[in-house]
Structures are given as C-alpha cells and as structure tokens.
Amino acid sequence: MNDPKPSIDEASDGPTPASSSATEDTPLAEVIVVTSGKGGVGKTTTSASLAMGLAKRGKKVAVIDFDVGLRNLDLIMGCERRVVYDFVNVIQGECTLKQALIKDKRIDTLFVLAASQTRDKDALTKEGVERVLKELGDDGFDIIICDSPAGIEKGAALAMYFADRAVVVVNPEVSSVRDSDRILGLLSSKTRRAEQGGAGVEQHLLLTRYNPERVAAGDMMGVNDVKEILGLEVVGVVPESEGVLTASNSGVPVILDEASAAGQAYADAVARLCGETLPMRFTEAQKKGFFSRMFGG
Amino acid sequence: MGLFDLFRTRPKNTAALATERLRIIVLQERAASGRPDYLPMLRRELLEVIRKYVNVDPDAIDIHVTREGEGEVLELSVALPEKPSAPPAAVASDEA
Numbered sequence: 001m002n003d004p005k006p007s008i009d010e011a012s013d014g015p016t017p018a019s020s021s022a023t024e025d026t027p028l029a030e031v032i033v034v035t036s037g038k039g040g041v042g043k044t045t046t047s048a049s050l051a052m053g054l055a056k057r058g059k060k061v062a063v064i065d066f067d068v069g070l071r072n073l074d075l076i077m078g079c080e081r082r083v084v085y086d087f088v089n090v091i092q093g094e095c096t097l098k099q100a101l102i103k104d105k106r107i108d109t110l111f112v113l114a115a116s117q118t119r120d121k122d123a124l125t126k127e128g129v130e131r132v133l134k135e136l137g138d139d140g141f142d143i144i145i146c147d148s149p150a151g152i153e154k155g156a157a158l159a160m161y162f163a164d165r166a167v168v169v170v171n172p173e174v175s176s177v178r179d180s181d182r183i184l185g186l187l188s189s190k191t192r193r194a195e196q197g198g199a200g201v202e203q204h205l206l207l208t209r210y211n212p213e214r215v216a217a218g219d220m221m222g223v224n225d226v227k228e229i230l231g232l233e234v235v236g237v238v239p240e241s242e243g244v245l246t247a248s249n250s251g252v253p254v255i256l257d258e259a260s261a262a263g264q265a266y267a268d269a270v271a272r273l274c275g276e277t278l279p280m281r282f283t284e285a286q287k288k289g290f291f292s293r294m295f296g297g
Numbered sequence: 298m299g300l301f302d303l304f305r306t307r308p309k310n311t312a313a314l315a316t317e318r319l320r321i322i323v324l325q326e327r328a329a330s331g332r333p334d335y336l337p338m339l340r341r342e343l344l345e346v347i348r349k350y351v352n353v354d355p356d357a358i359d360i361h362v363t364r365e366g367e368g369e370v371l372e373l374s375v376a377l378p379e380k381p382s383a384p385p386a387a388v389a390s391d392e393a
Contacts, residue, residue: 174315181323185330218310225316229323 029137033163037179039150041171042208047147048076049255053270055110059142065115066159067149074114078251088116091128121155165202171209172221204235211240216285236269239282
C-alpha cells in the first residue's frame with residue numbers, strides 16, 4: 001500500500017493551488033445521476049445497464065455507487081469480489097482514485113467505483129465528491145453515472161448536486177410517481193446547475209416494471225399517464241421481465257441479455273440518451289390466444 | 298385472465314383513479330414547494346394574536362405569497378365573524 005497522503009489536493013494539483021482556472025481548461029465529463037426518491041424501483045439496475053450500454057458505444061464511463069453503507073452496484077455489475085478501495089476511501093485520501101476504480105472485465109472503457117460498506121453517509125462531502133468528479137474528467141472519462149441512494153438525504157442530495165442530466169426512474173405506481181415529482185423539484189432547485197441559473201439539469205423519465213397487459217386491463221397507469229402527471233418526456237420504458245432477476249443473479253447488467261425485453265429496452269434508452277430517435281417498444285399488450293385467455297397465462 | 302376470474306368482481310379501472318389522485322396531489326405539492334418554510338408558523342402565530350382581540354375561526358386566515366414582477370407579495374386575509382363575540386378591549390371602553 002502506498003503511503004496515504006493527508007491531502008489529495010496537494011498530490012494532484014502541483015505547487016500552485018490555481019485549481020479554479022484549471023477547471024475551465026480541462027474537458028469535463030458529463031455527469032448523469034440516476035435517481036428516484038423511492039427505493040426498489042430499479043435505480044441500480046438502471047445505472048448498471050446505462051453505464052454498460054454507453055461504454056459499449058465507445059464512451060469511457062465511470063459508474064459511482066453513492067449508497068454509502070448499502071453497497072450493491074458491485075453485485076449488479078458482477079465485480080463484488082474485486083472491491084478493495086471504495087468511494088469514501090478516495091474522498092478521505094486513503095487511496096488514489098486509480099486504486100479504487102474497478103475495471104470491467106467485459107468492456108475495457110467501463111469502471112466501477114464502489115460505495116463504502118462500513119462508513120455512514122456523512123463520510124461523503126460536497127468538496128470530496130466534486131474533487132473526484134473533476135479528477136475523472138481530467139483522466140479522460142466522457143460520462144460519469146451517479147447511482148443515487150433512495151430517499152432525499154445527504155447521499156441522494158450529493159449524487160444529484162453536480163449532475164448535468166438526470167434519469168428519474170419511476171414505476172407506474174402511486175408512491176413512486178409522487179416521490180419522483182419530489183425529486184424533480186429538488187433537481188430544479190438543489191443542484192449546482194439550478195443554483196447557477198441557466199438551463200438547469202436536463203431531466204428524463206425512465207419507466208421500469210412496466211406491464212403492458214395490466215395497463216391494457218386498466219390496472220396500471222400507462223406511459224402517457226405518468227408522462228402527463230410529471231410533465232416530462234420519457235427516455236425509456238423497461239417492461240417487467242424475468243431477465244432482470246436472472247441478470248442480477250449472475251452479476252451481468254441486463255442490457256447484455258440481448259434476448260430479454262428489458263435488455264432491449266435499456267439498449268433503446270441508451271440510444272435515446274445519445275440523441276437517437278427510436279419508437280417505444282414493449283408498451284403494447286401482447287395479443288393473447290384463445291387458450292391462454294380461457295385458462296390464464 | 299382465467300376462466301374462474303370471470304366470476305370474481307374486479308374493481309373497475311383503478312389506473313384511472315390513481316392518475317386522477319396523483320394529478321391532484323402533485324399539483325398541490327408543487328404549489329406548496331414554492332412557498333417559504335415559515336408560512337405555516339407565521340399563520341399560527343398571527344392567528345394567536347388576532348384571537349386576543351377577535352374570536353376568529355382557525356380557518357379564517359388565508360396567507361399567500363405571490364410573485365409580482367421582480368418582487369414577492371405576502372397577502373394576508375382574515376375573515377372576521379359576523380357578530381364579534383366578546384372582544385375584551387371593546388367591551389371595556391363601552392362601560393366607561
């Protein structure tokens with residue numbers, strides 16, 4: 001282990017502390033927060049798949065787990081046994097960023113920064129997060145995905161603070177939609193872009209656990225209902241799919257399961273994030289045959 | 298839907314109900330989020346002061362912050378009761 005430097009600033013910035021002018025010269029990475037307010041809607045699944053999808057398109061991507069104390073992104077990415085240092089170690093100056101970044105074994109432009117499992121959320125600081133994001137930009141990363149914890153406390157607030165864009169993950173269900181609206185309010189007031197005035201954080205909705213059959217039956221809100229309530233465009237609709245569980249079981253982001261509907265839906269969402277226009281798939285109920293209608297299925 | 302489901306009574310279109318409920322609550326919460334935090338407290342304290350003189354209803358005070366051009370305006374309206382019931386100061390001056 002290298003001798004832990006008490007201050008990362010001194011180590012990386014050189015003799016003159018003219019960091020403000022240096023910020024403007026270096027190309028900054030685009031910061032995308034994946035957030036939702038409510039827990040269990042699919043933030044980590046989404047972060048993993050978006051990061052993998054963007055990296056497969058040739059971008060250099062870092063995906064950061066902000067859920068300090070409840071680390072899970074590593075499991076979904078399948079790198080849980082390779083975590084040595086984490087995000088908090090980097091912020092506290094206990095290791096270098098390079099030591100903590102875990103390189104994906106499938107795509108070599110994808111890196112994971114795990115959350116700490118032993119500290120609490122107070123170990124994250126605004127200055128520390130800013131420093132790590134800047135260093136990633138300096139290291140040539142194109143995109144940084146911030147996987148937000150649930151709730152609206154410190155971890156979630158810091159995950160969104162430096163975002164350029166936000167992907168708000170929402171289930172077509174009352175509590176998730178309401179919490180998403182709360183998050184949208186925070187995105188347009190408690191972020192650096194909001195404080196600077198100007199265009200603010202670019203916001204996208206991503207629906208997960210969508211069940212077109214139940215929508216057709218009137219048991220579940222449809223894409224257009226959610227879109228209208230929240231007043232935002234939808235960047236993707238991911239159907240409820242067996243593929244999601246089998247992918248997380250095996251530590252493979254579901255976007256790599258190209259046979260599954262969820263994998264294809266995430267690939268579409270990534271394409272839309274990159275500016276492509278694609279029609280929505282998996283939003284129409286499948287026509288059922290006579291037998292399945294009589295006997296269920 | 299299986300054969301036996303036909304005999305079960307199903308609640309009709311709960312998705313439409315959810316949409317309607319959300320539309321209302323989201324609008325309400327968006328309107329509330331623009332207001333300063335101190336409004337509920339201000340309202341309560343004003344009510345206490347007013348009640349020293351006039352016995353008004355707890356719902357009689359209406360506070361709004363509205364935006365007018367650059368500045369913000371705090372609007373306060375108090376509905377007084379039709380018959381002022383025993384305002385202490387007024388009674389004292391009548392007897393004198």
